[in-house]
C-alpha cells in the first residue's frame with residue numbers, strides 16, 4: 001500500500017530554488033534513506049512533505065488535516081532540544097498526544113515499549129535537560145516511536161549517537177519497515193544507508209538525481225559526482241558495505 005505520494009514538489013526560499021520538481025512515492029515496508037551533501041535539501045524536503053513549508057506541487061501527507069497527519073506520520077526534527085525540564089517518560093508520552101491526549105492504558109503501553117526499545121528504562125524519571133546529547137537523541141527517537149504511526153520521518157536519526165547505537169537505530173528502522181511500516185530518514189553515513197536502507201533517494205542542489213536500491217544507486221560515478229568521494233567496497237550477508245576512503 002502506498003503511504004506517501006510526492007508529485008513535482010518545488011520550493012523557493014528567499015528567491016533561491018531549494019527543491020526542484022521532486023516526485024516519488026513510498027510503500028509500506030520501505031526504509032528510504034534520503035542522501036545528499038550539506039545544503040542539498042534533505043531537511044527542507046522532510047518538512048515540506050508534511051506541509052510545514054509552503055511549496056508548489058503536492059504531497060499526500062501535507063493535504064491532510066493536522067490531526068490526521070499526526071496519526072499517519074511521526075517526525076524526528078534535526079534539532080535535539082527540549083524546552084522544559086520534563087521527565088524522559090513525559091517527553092516520550094508527548095508522542096501519544098495525536099491519539100488520546102490522556103493517560104490511557106494504551107498510551108502507557110506505547111510509552112513503555114518505546115522506552116524499552118531505546119534502552120531508556122533506567123532514565124525514564126530523569127529530567128530531559130539532564131541527559132547527555134546521545135541520551136536526549138535516544139529519548140527523542142523514543143517519542144517518535146511512541147506515536148506508533150504507519151510512516152516515520154527522521155532527520156539525521158544517527159546524529160549524536162555512538163557507533164553501536166547508530167547501527168541499532170538503523171536496524172530498528174529496518175525492523176519497523178519489515179513489520180509493515182514505512183521509514184524515511186536523512187542519513188549522512190553512506191555506509192549505514194547502503195547497509196540498512198531498502199531504497200535511497202539522492203538529492204543534489206535541490207534535485208532528485210537518483211532513486212533506487214543502494215547497491216544500484218551508490219555507484220562510483222554518482223558518489224564522485226555528488227559527494228566528491230571515492231569508496232572502498234565489499235559485501236556482507238548480501239548487503240553492500242562501503243566506506244569513504246578519499247576525496248576525488
Ligand SMILES: Nc1ncnc2c1ncn2[C@@H]1O[C@H](COP(=O)(O)OP(=O)(O)OP(=O)(O)O)[C@@H](O)[C@H]1O
Nearest residue numbers: 013014016018036037038039040041042043044045
Ligand atoms: N530558513 C531558510 N531560509 C533560506 N534558505 C534556507 C533556509 N533554511 C535552509 N535554507 C537553504 O536551503 C537549502 C537546503 O537546506 P537543507 O537544510 O534542506 O539542506 P540539508 O540537505 O538538510 O543539509 P544538511 O546536510 O547540512 O543538514 C540550503 O541551501 C540552505 O542554505
